[in-house]
Amino acid sequence: MQRPCQRSHLALTPTPCGRLTHVCHATATETPAEAISNLSTSKALAAIIQYAIDFAKASETYEVNSWMLLMGILKFEQCTAAKTLQRMGIDDLYGAWHEVLWAMQAVDALETRPFVPEIGFADRAYHVLIGASRFAEWGGRTKVQSEDLLMALAAGAVLEGLFPDIKPTFSRVRQAVEQQAGGVYVLPDDDANTKRGGDDDFL
Numbered sequence: 001m002q003r004p005c006q007r008s009h010l011a012l013t014p015t016p017c018g019r020l021t022h023v024c025h026a027t028a029t030e031t032p033a034e035a036i037s038n039l040s041t042s043k044a045l046a047a048i049i050q051y052a053i054d055f056a057k058a059s060e061t062y063e064v065n066s067w068m069l070l071m072g073i074l075k076f077e078q079c080t081a082a083k084t085l086q087r088m089g090i091d092d093l094y095g096a097w098h099e100v101l102w103a104m105q106a107v108d109a110l111e112t113r114p115f116v117p118e119i120g121f122a123d124r125a126y127h128v129l130i131g132a133s134r135f136a137e138w139g140g141r142t143k144v145q146s147e148d149l150l151m152a153l154a155a156g157a158v159l160e161g162l163f164p165d166i167k168p169t170f171s172r173v174r175q176a177v178e179q180q181a182g183g184v185y186v187l188p189d190d191d192a193n194t195k196r197g198g199d200d201d202f203l
Helices: 043-058 066-075 080-088 093-106 123-138 146-155 170-181 190-196
Strands: 010-014 020-024
Touching: 043 066, 043 123, 043 146, 066 080, 066 093, 066 123, 066 146, 080 093, 080 146, 080 170, 123 146, 146 170
Parallel strands: none
Antiparallel strands: 010 020
16 A cells, blocks of 8 residues: 655644645755635635544644545545535444555554644645645635545555455545535546546646
């Protein structure tokens, strides 16, 4: 089973208004991506991200990975992303939350680390958030929603290894999101991407 993260130098904190700000861990080779500093989120997505941050603190990993973001979706059952997963066949969101927890334990993704004052985002989680902002744009929105995060998780192949029974390929997740939310994503080179089913190129 693939680990959900690699370490990143970026730490993020959602503000009360739902806007993410960045804090850079000083390095000689990396600076924080400017795009994330102005990421505007819905209340639901801000709550999901805050849940992932709180989970990283409580588990003493001090780093959010992509699976923790998924756990945030599963925790907030009324968000569009959670309802989309239910539409796809995950009836027991609480049970699915425990499946993700077990998967993280199985690959030692919850290994405790020395205390740090700021919570970092692993590389894949960071790219998933950036991808979510792109999906929001392609969906015609100014604020990033929970379903945009779900689309980014699907594009990054985060869902397929966890829930193989519902076959959460990018194309199937996209179809379910569009049906649940009532909108349409207009993706770059849509015809070509429809044929190949979507992948990490969107992140």
